[in-house]
Amino acid sequence: MGSQSRSRRRRVERAHWEWRLVGEEEGLSSSFPQAGPGSARRTHTRVPAVPLRGPGLPPARLEPLAANMAAQWLEDRLTCAICLGLYQDPVTLFCGHNFCRACIQDWLGRSEKVCPECREPFPDSAELRRNVALSGVLEELRVRPASDPGLGACCPRHGRPLELFCRTEGLCVCSVCTVRECRLHERTLLDAERREREAQLRATLEVTQQQATQAESQLQELQQRSSQIQSSACTLTSVISGKFNRLLQALEMQRNLALRDIEVAKTQALEQARDEKQRLQGHLEALSCCDHRIHNLLEQLDDRTFLQESQLLAPPGPLGPLTLPHWDEDQQLGGLKESLSQLCALLLEEGGHPRAPAEAADFGSMEAPGPLAPVASLVCPLRRKLWQSKKAHRMYYRNLTFDPISANRHFYLSQQDRRVKHCRKPRGPDGPGSFKLWQVQCAQSFQAGQHYWEPGARDPTLVYLPCHFLPARLPRFLAPRG
Known part of the structure; x- marks a missing residue:
């Protein structure tokens, strides 16, 4: 125990003195060369220690370096x-060493029960006692702020002023760090690093200001565009609502007219049927009366009476053909279709919605996509032509089917060979008459005349509809290879 006390006393005495490295500022280097002219020399200067003040006493007036060394010693x-950190709930062992309560409990639980520093055994029945004085010092250090702001500008490792900047570590270092920890690192002066960082920050500031200006401009443009879309949407909503309201009114009127025509036609047909029914019922009554008189004559026993009454018997006339009431559904639907066609044509001829000249000029001058153009003004003429063409060629309509023999092996036919679908997986090897390309031929052929059919496709980007006169041989580009 005596040797341990002497060793501890020597460590305390060394902590109260500072070893300074004194050399020429321009002669600092990453190594210590031999003594010579202009080279750094190692000298040791003793600085008298200043006793530490306890809690509640006025702080001692220390030099910044000495005060920092004292704080380092105290720390x-x-x-x-065990944890190399400040004590947390410090406890004292029988040997006098202090540890954190959690650290020493974990140590004693995982290894033999001895002190981590002096290896003195720790009895099993002993209890860990809290060091009240040390806990008070720690609490005072935690709650007391740093009184001298200059102490924060010293190196935490050596207590010297921070004079250089280590770019490798990104920290401010002292002159001792440059010859020890940061000996092989890239170093520079604080003011030089500040000037470089200021230049970088100013460049970053210019970029951010430019981006902010650009973002504000884009935001303003976006707001203008949103306002234009809102105005266009309101106009379209009003126009479409008006069109559909007129359409609904016209449809309601056409519905009433169609129902009235159907009711009139039904009344006429039913009256005709009722007249025909009365005629047939009267004829049945006349036939029944004639049958009754004939039966009575047949039962007559007197010949003279039979002959006289038989001459007076007049059978009813012929029945005549049945006159069915006139009722033609196609005629009723034909008139309705004609009315609807005229109604749609009148509706489509109204064109698109009106737009203000200023708004149209603004839309035309912008580089962004233009406003919502009225679809009816572009599509309706073509739609009317197709409607008229379809109506004119309805009599030439033909329902075509595909020829499964000529279909490419990637084509699958369905719905009675009226639908074809392309798949990546082939359905089998090529047949003797199948196309090598993605083609399929219709099974029907026409010698002359006009013929009309309507193809449909879900993906029209790959549809090719050739129509050729095919003699005994197929054209070269349609003939299957091999």
Whole structure:
């Protein structure tokens, strides 16, 4: 125990003195050359120690370096030997060493029960006692702020002023760090690093200001575009609502007219049927009366009476053909279709919605996509032509089917060979008459005349509809290879 006390006393005495490295500022280097002219020399200067003040006493007036060294010494004395941090709930063993309560409990639970520093055994029945004085010092250090702002500008490793900047570590270092920890690192002066960082920050500031200006311009343009879309949407909503309201009114009127025509036609047909029914019922009554008189004559026993009454018997006339009431559904639907066609034509001829000249000029001058153009003004003429063409060629309509023999092996036919679908997986090897290309031929052929059919496709980008006169041989580009 005597040797341990002497060793501890020597460590305390060394902590109260500072070893300074004194050399020429321009002669600092990453190594210590031999003594010579202009080279750094190692000298040791003793600085008298200043006793530490306890809690509640006025702080001692220390030089910045000496005060920092004293704080460093105090921090070393208040450091746990297990976790290397400040004590947390410090406890004292029988040997006098202090540790964090959690650290020493974990140590004693995982290894033999001895002190981590002096290896003195720790009895099993002993309890860990809290060090009240040390806990008070730690609490005072935690709640007391740093009184001298200059102490924060010293190196935490050596206590010297921070004079250089280490770019490798990104930290401010002292002159001792440059010859020890940061000996092989890239270093520069603080003001030089500040000037470079200021230039970078100013460049970044210019970029951010430009981006902010550009973002504000884009935001304004987006707001204008949103306002234009809102106005166009309101106009379209009003126009479409008006069109559909007129369409609904016209449809309601046409519905009433169609129902009235159907009711009139039904009344006429039913009256005709009723007249025909009365005629047939009267004829049945006349036939029944004639049958009754004939039966009575047949039962007559007197010949003279039979002959006289038989001459007076007049059978009813012929029945005549049945006159069915006239009722033609196609005629009724034909008139309705004609009315609807005229109604759609009148509706489509109204064109698109009106737009203000200023708004149209603004839309035309912008580089962004233009406003919502009225679809009816572009599509309706073509739609009317197709409607008229379809109506004119309805009599030439033909329902075509595909020839499965000529279909490419990637084509699958369905719905009675009226639908074809392309798949990546082939359905089998090529047949003797199948196309090598993605083609399929219709099974029907026409010698002359006009013929009309309507193809449909879900993906029209790959549809090709050739129509050729095919003699005994197929054209070269349609003939299957091989």
